[in-house]
Amino acid sequence: MTHERELKQPVQLCDPGGRLNPTAVGWSRVPLHTCNLRGRWLRKKRWNYWAVTTDTHLFSVTVSHLDYAAVVFVYWLDFATKGFHEQTVLVPLGTGVRMPETVTGEIAFRSKRLSVLMRDDGGLIELRVNSPDFGGRPLAAEFEVRRPVAYESINVVIPWAEDTFQFTSKQPALPAEGVVHLGRAQIDFDGFACLDYGRGIWPFRSMWNWASASGIQQGRTVGLNLGGRWTDGTGMTENGFVLDGVATKLSDDVRFHYDSRDFMRPWRIRTANSDAVDLEFVPFFERVAKTNALVISSEVHQMIGHFYGRIRTAAGETVAIDRLVGWAEEHRARW
Secondary structure: OOOOOEOOOOEEOEOOOOOEOHHHOOEEOOOOEEOOOOOOOOOEEEEEEEEEEOOOEEEEEEEEEOOOEEEEEEEEEEOOOOOEEEEEEEEEOOOOOOOOOOOOEEEEEEOOOOEEEEEEOOOEEEEEEEEOOOOOOOEEEEEEEEOOOOOOOEEEEEEEEOOEEEEEEEEEEEEEEEEEEEOOEEEEEEEEEEEEEEEEEOOOEEEEEEEEEEEEEOOEEEEEEEEEOOOOOOOOOOOEEEEOOEEEEOOOOEEEEOOOOOOOOOEEEEEOOOOOEEEEEEEEEEEEEEEEEOOEEEEEEEEEEEEEEEEEOOOOOEEEEEEEEEEEEEEEEEO
């Protein structure tokens, strides 16, 4: 394991020439980076991914800008019935889609098929989604997500090279409530939200594993964020968890063991060189999202399920994990 520098002051992600600012490499407990990406057309990737979970449902909305296109997608899942629908809108060249350089800010997307609003003032986040035809039914969703005072998260720069790098802010276990109107059905949400904020300059070929979970365990609020493969060899990881609003950053790599021929089989997720993470993930639903457009392709197997096992905090406290709702995924991309 390597030592990861903890940042304490605001910093620009890029230097004036658009390359990685060396002083930006590290991690922080709150977002400190201004992601001033420039140049490198087709290589810049920006996204805001939100997922809200309860013990019975998941709702997710993403706005992404990949330089050659903006991709906006929404999906929801009913755990009991396995009712699922996903809607995606592609905007060539991302025309009109503006992504803020900081975690806070506003993203507004409007089209005939789908409208999305994400507004973050630092303490309160508003999420609104409307679609006139979401699998044959109109959709209207509204959420309020609250970022508690002194809430800590996992904020990291991954430095592949001075011209390829990524800033990610992973914020699990944010209290969230809202309502989803789907046709005549009303689904009330009182649970937790997770933000995956990403800004960077990516290589053409990428692969990663990602696991996230949020919920209450033995009266305590737990949020997990674990990743693999894409950070290997960089000296940095995105691994950590948030317990009652306090972040534990893990410098150890995390290994994902699963059967890529049958993603529905249980997964094992462990830290490579310590006992900080020892989890079993048991999926109950597989979301598959594929894109194949000539040289551009993407394939995601996102498994929704429950986590079991234990984690250990920086203070040495062991926390048991039992039936914690979340997801684990494999993503392969040429983009």
